[in-house]
Amino acid sequence: MKKTVFVLHAVLSVVFMAFFSACSRSNFAGEVSVFVWEDYLPESAIVAFEKETGIRVHVLTYNSNESMLSKVKGSPDGTYDIAVPGDYMVKMMTEQGLLEEMKTEQLTNFKNLDLAYLGKYFDPDNKYSIPYMAGGVAIIVNKTRVNEKIVSLNQLFDPKYKDSIVILDDFRINVGAVARSLGYSFNTTNLEELSIISQKMEEWKPNIKLRDSGTPKSAMLSGETTLGLIWTGEIALCIEANSSDFEVVFPQEGFHVFLDNFVLLKGSKNIDNARKFIDFILRPDISAMISAEHPYPNPNKAAQALLPDSFKNNPAANIASDVFARGIYLEDIGSDVSKYDDVWTKFTR
Amino acid sequence: MLFDKTKFTSKTVPLFVMVSPATAWLVLLIAIPLLYIFVISFCSTTESHNIAFSFTLKNYIKLFDRTILSIYWNSLSVSVLTAVFCVLIAYPFAYIMVKTSPLKRTLMMVGLMLPFWTNSLIRLYSWRTLLGRNGYVNDFLIYIGVINEPIEMMFTRSAVVLGMVYTLLPFMVLPIFAVIDKLDKTLIEASKDLGANFIKTFCYVILPLTAPGIFAGVIMVFIPSLGLFFVSDLMGGGNNQIIGNLISRQFKEAFNWPFGATLSIMLIAITIFLVRVYTKKGGKLDELGAV
Numbered sequence: 001m002k003k004t005v006f007v008l009h010a011v012l013s014v015v016f017m018a019f020f021s022a023c024s025r026s027n028f029a030g031e032v033s034v035f036v037w038e039d040y041l042p043e044s045a046i047v048a049f050e051k052e053t054g055i056r057v058h059v060l061t062y063n064s065n066e067s068m069l070s071k072v073k074g075s076p077d078g079t080y081d082i083a084v085p086g087d088y089m090v091k092m093m094t095e096q097g098l099l100e101e102m103k104t105e106q107l108t109n110f111k112n113l114d115l116a117y118l119g120k121y122f123d124p125d126n127k128y129s130i131p132y133m134a135g136g137v138a139i140i141v142n143k144t145r146v147n148e149k150i151v152s153l154n155q156l157f158d159p160k161y162k163d164s165i166v167i168l169d170d171f172r173i174n175v176g177a178v179a180r181s182l183g184y185s186f187n188t189t190n191l192e193e194l195s196i197i198s199q200k201m202e203e204w205k206p207n208i209k210l211r212d213s214g215t216p217k218s219a220m221l222s223g224e225t226t227l228g229l230i231w232t233g234e235i236a237l238c239i240e241a242n243s244s245d246f247e248v249v250f251p252q253e254g255f256h257v258f259l260d261n262f263v264l265l266k267g268s269k270n271i272d273n274a275r276k277f278i279d280f281i282l283r284p285d286i287s288a289m290i291s292a293e294h295p296y297p298n299p300n301k302a303a304q305a306l307l308p309d310s311f312k313n314n315p316a317a318n319i320a321s322d323v324f325a326r327g328i329y330l331e332d333i334g335s336d337v338s339k340y341d342d343v344w345t346k347f348t349r
Numbered sequence: 350m351l352f353d354k355t356k357f358t359s360k361t362v363p364l365f366v367m368v369s370p371a372t373a374w375l376v377l378l379i380a381i382p383l384l385y386i387f388v389i390s391f392c393s394t395t396e397s398h399n400i401a402f403s404f405t406l407k408n409y410i411k412l413f414d415r416t417i418l419s420i421y422w423n424s425l426s427v428s429v430l431t432a433v434f435c436v437l438i439a440y441p442f443a444y445i446m447v448k449t450s451p452l453k454r455t456l457m458m459v460g461l462m463l464p465f466w467t468n469s470l471i472r473l474y475s476w477r478t479l480l481g482r483n484g485y486v487n488d489f490l491i492y493i494g495v496i497n498e499p500i501e502m503m504f505t506r507s508a509v510v511l512g513m514v515y516t517l518l519p520f521m522v523l524p525i526f527a528v529i530d531k532l533d534k535t536l537i538e539a540s541k542d543l544g545a546n547f548i549k550t551f552c553y554v555i556l557p558l559t560a561p562g563i564f565a566g567v568i569m570v571f572i573p574s575l576g577l578f579f580v581s582d583l584m585g586g587g588n589n590q591i592i593g594n595l596i597s598r599q600f601k602e603a604f605n606w607p608f609g610a611t612l613s614i615m616l617i618a619i620t621i622f623l624v625r626v627y628t629k630k631g632g633k634l635d636e637l638g639a640v
Contacts, residue, residue, distance in 0.1 A: 064601065064602055066601060066602040066603070066604065067601035067602060069398075069604075070601055070604070070606075092397070092398075095397065096397055096399075163501060169582075170602075171602065171603075208588065209504055209586060210503075210504045210586025210587060210588065211586060211587035211588070212586065212587070218477075222477075222481055222482065222483055223482050223483045224481055224482045224483075224503070224504075334396040334397070334398075335394060335395070335396050335398070337398075337603060337604060338394075338603065338605060340603075341598070341599075341602075341603035341605065342416070344598075345416050345417070345420070345590075345595065345598075346416045348587060348588065348590050348594075349416055349419050349420045349423065349590055
């Protein structure tokens with residue numbers, strides 16, 4: 001038996017060594033490492049960039065703003081060149097001195113961006129950040145299995161939807177949504193309100209089939225769940241796959257929106273390559289190509305004309321501007337975040 | 350001469366050269382990080398989510414919060430079930446592996462180890478395809494008419510235990526295989542000569558002699574199963590938290606490294622306690638690592 005294990009180990013080591021030596025042999029003109037949300041930057045855009053510039057792109061992924069922040073803070077400077085934090089996280093990272101100035105005048109394609117997405121509260125002069133994609137969290141309904149018209153968050157608490165809802169694995173967004181369903185602020189830090197929210201979440205628990213931030217659409221597409229409170233981009237993909245079954249609902253109580261932004265990280269060793277990369281992504285043709293794969297609202301005005309009809313006619317992808325205006329941004333609430341964690345720990349135990 | 354030059358060059362220098370890299374490795378990559386975890390477990394966090402180095406016991410007090418205790422309870426019960434099922438499957442498997450021909454034994458070993466060549470996340474995802482609402486198992490059961498409505502198998506505690514057993518089974522098989530393989534056959538023959546049937550021989554001879562292997566396997570399955578949070582995320586849909594989920598969330602999302610550190614220290618304490626029990630009962634430490 002020892003011999004078998006030994007042979008297995010030997011074979012494995014040879015395979016690994018061959019793999020890694022093959023990796024190190026390739027020659028590129030430079031490199032840039034991009035730390036981005038899981039399933040958010042298509043391979044096609046990266047390949048196009050590598051082909052055109054000869055700069056190698058290392059892509060590393062995360063699935064929450066918070067985990068991105070702890071990894072950036074926990075790694076030596078220069079580990080990542082670019083990150084894609086959401087709105088409130090840009091503000092936090094700026095305050096903690098983790099960002100390098102963007103110098104938008106060096107980006108030839110900056111002019112392509114829609115003014116409606118620039119100068120938001122977290123970075124009024126776009127000194128540190130460039131919008132990449134926007135989006136929100138809305139309700140997805142499987143019309144074939146839900147017989148009523150869904151308009152409100154409160155309908156998701158109905159006991160008849162036992163074990164049939166998929167939500168994101170994100171405490172701020174979910175606690176915020178429950179807060180809105182009770183008429184409280186999405187960013188409440190009031191302990192009394194949070195304890196009522198906690199009670200309401202306890203009642204909600206039997207309805208929650210699963211929590212998944214990465215690919216919640218798979219639970220909807222496979223029929224595992226009939227309702228969801230998930231990323232609009234994931235809803236758009238479901239609608240694209242089957243427009244007769246799925247429908248998006250922007251709840252009347254309001255819903256969460258986000259704006260993800262490119263930022264340059266302090267201590268970046270490849271800052272020029274990083275700017276080249278961001279500029280490349282801002283090109284209308286590249287931006288339209290990304291939107292075709294990742295149907296999130298696109299802040300790139302110049303790309304609008306090039307967007308495919310499937311994107312333009314998808315209400316979850318091309319969110320109307322008056323609908324988007326009802327959206328609520330997350331705000332950093334400092335150490336009060338531990339109150340949310342307590343509510344969430346209770347909810348998920 | 351006070352200083353024996355030959356002894357210094359022939360013994361001390363080689364010894365120093367051999368041992369110091371390992372010592373440096375242990376100190377740098379294990380001792381210092383552990384010490385850091387221990388220190389920050391007594392700290393608190395600042396408004397901007399950094400660690401404030403001021404002494405506090407509040408993290409340890411928080412361990413006795415009812416919610417936290419219930420997660421510990423849930424996690425321990427998942428681990429106990431995992432260990433029990435692993436023993437029930439691994440023992441007969443290892444027993445047959447010892448008894449069978451060398452060729453079949455090699456095949457069984459390959460069958461056990463081969464899945465490890467695939468990433469465990471992918472292997473766990475495949476369970477979704479099998480057990481999901483519209484998965485193959487439900488489709489088949491409906492097709493043959495056993496059920497009318499799909500059964501909810503995924504995202505339950507049973508699914509978490511299944512995932513754990515599936516991931517950790519080899520760690521139970523190998524130590525049990527090792528002890529059964531080393532078992533003195535003459536003792537079994539003696540037991541038979543004295544008139545004991547198989548059940549009696551098994552209960553009074555084989556089982557007591559192979560107990561150290563079972564115990565070693567239990568430790569190697571029980572302890573990781575407290576921490577494998579991705580199994581509970583993928584198989585339990587995040588609804589059945591284990592200690593590992595709690596720790597990972599403190600570090601990754603809640604910005605509460607000190608509390609995460611406290612939970613980690615608790616996990617280390619549980620581990621040390623179990624290993625102490627193991628060695629007290631006559632188990633050998635190298636059998637835990639030498640598989």
